[in-house]
Amino acid sequence: MLRLIIADAELQTVPENMAKDKAIRNIAEKNHKKPSEMLLDSNYMHTSIERFFPGESNRRGRPDIIYIFLEMAMESILNRDKMLEVYVHTRDNYIIHINSETKLPRSYNRFQGLMEDLFKKRSIEYNGNELLSMKDGNIVPFLKGLDGKTIALSPDGNDSSLSGIISNNNLNVVIGGFSQGDYISDIYGNFPAYKIFNQELTIWSAGMEVISEYERYTKLIK
Structure with missing residues (x-):
């Protein structure tokens, strides 16, 4: 997983x-x-x-990059084969779980409406199946409670190839959910961080590369 x-x-x-x-x-x-x-x-x-929030207008308020990332991840072969779990931790310490069966809206405006409903209701269900859930949670204890190996991606991390990072079937990969700056949470103080390219990547391109490498590692695709 x-x-x-x-x-x-x-x-x-x-x-x-x-x-x-x-x-x-x-x-x-x-x-x-x-x-x-x-x-x-x-x-x-x-x-x-x-x-x-002077000086933060290029970082705060970026639901669009989460939308692009989720569209990519939820449509991946890995997710369709039930081998991917996706969580989104927010700056206000909410943790969102996206059910692998969730079909996200194709329209960004509809995605905004869906997220606004989630913040209000804390759960989105359809036919008795919980598609999205939100709970309070600090990211570090949450990550330490997960099974498997946990690593973070960062342009300031240690140089590594993806094949070197993905060497475990049970793997948790942390990606920053922001377009500018660095982690606010104490990720570096608790988990190893790696750089997989010589330039900074968008969260969806980093996620896509990780998913693709994991699909090859598990021989889901050749």
């Missing part, structure tokens, strides 16, 4: 201190939503994010 864990993902609803911002309220009114129940999205809220 390969487990991919996205750590410190910039996936959150609009923080309470931003809910009364005029621009945020205008967006909420246009979409017939409460400000505090909307996903924070820098594509639409960049100026407001910079106003409340």
Whole structure:
């Protein structure tokens, strides 16, 4: 089993201190939503994010990169063969589990709505089957509670080939869920970190490479 864990993902609803911002309220009114129940999205809220969190507007509010990653992972051969588990840990210490049978919306707007429902309800079910679940949880204890070997990917990690990293059938791979900066959680203090390319990768390209190598390692594909 390969487990991919996205750590410190910039996936959150609009923080309470931003809910009364005029621009945020205008967006909420246009979409017939409460400000505090909307996903924070820098594509639409960049100026407001910079106003409340100076210097963080290029990192905070990036549900789009989680969307792209999940579309890739859930459609992989590995996931279709029930050999992949995916978790998303957010900066506010929520841990989201995505059932391997979940069919995510093809539309980003519909994905936003799905995540907003999840933050509100903590569980999304269909025909009695829980597709998405959310619980409170610090990433380090969560990772230490998983079976198997745990490693992290980082452009600042030790140089390694993917074939050198993936040498265990029961493997947990941590990937940063942000477009800028570094892990907020104490990943480096608890798990070995590796660099698999000489340039920084997007989370979906890193995830794709790991999944593909694991498929070859397990001989799921040749």
